[in-house]
Amino acid sequence: MTTHPDTPTTVEYAPERPARLEWAKHAPEVYQAMVRLETAARKGLDHTLYELVKIRASQINHCAFCIDMHTKDALAAGESVERIVQLSAWDESRHFYTAKEIAALELTEAVTVLTDGFVPDEVYDNAAKHFEEAELAQVIAAITVINAWNRFGVTCRMAPGHYEPGQYK
Secondary structure, eight states, X not given: OXXXXXXXXXXXXXXXXXXXXXXXXXXXXXXXXXXXXXXXXXXXXOHHHHHHHHHHHHXXXXXXXXXXXHHHHHHHTTOOHHHHHHGGGGGGOGGGSOHHHHHHHHHHHHHHOOTTSSOOHHHHHHHHHHSOHHHHHHHHHHHHXXXXXXXXXXXXXXXXXXXXXXXXX
8 A cells, every 4th residue: 555645545556567677787888888878969958858858759668767767857957747748749739849849859759650661851851940960960869869768668667756856867
């Protein structure tokens, strides 16, 4: 039994599933390389845009651990609850986001879901209108890195709920 912070009564939640594998512990060189790649990918990017991209890719990939991490980091950095909540339906909630953020979200979805085997020209061209080439390269890197983190998180079944904002910075 667990007491939910918003409810005075005790509620029984489903048990937390244990992680399948502590991959970072067993592949520390890979983990450290990912951390270095992450650090390089975020350089020069607006923090808000960076977190929106991370959250959206993680939603698409169903990575609960990364959704937990990046929503907490975004909130700690001052992002609004409303924009985070609307992110899963951003295309229907465009008025919450800037044109540049929309271009980044479109690109995030295209890079994350490669079911057609390519990023459509119109999506790339729209992103290229809103970002200088160096910044666009960083956005693509950030999208690529979160997709890699998501694969580790989902495959190893990393449990959400324990992350503290800024824990891995």
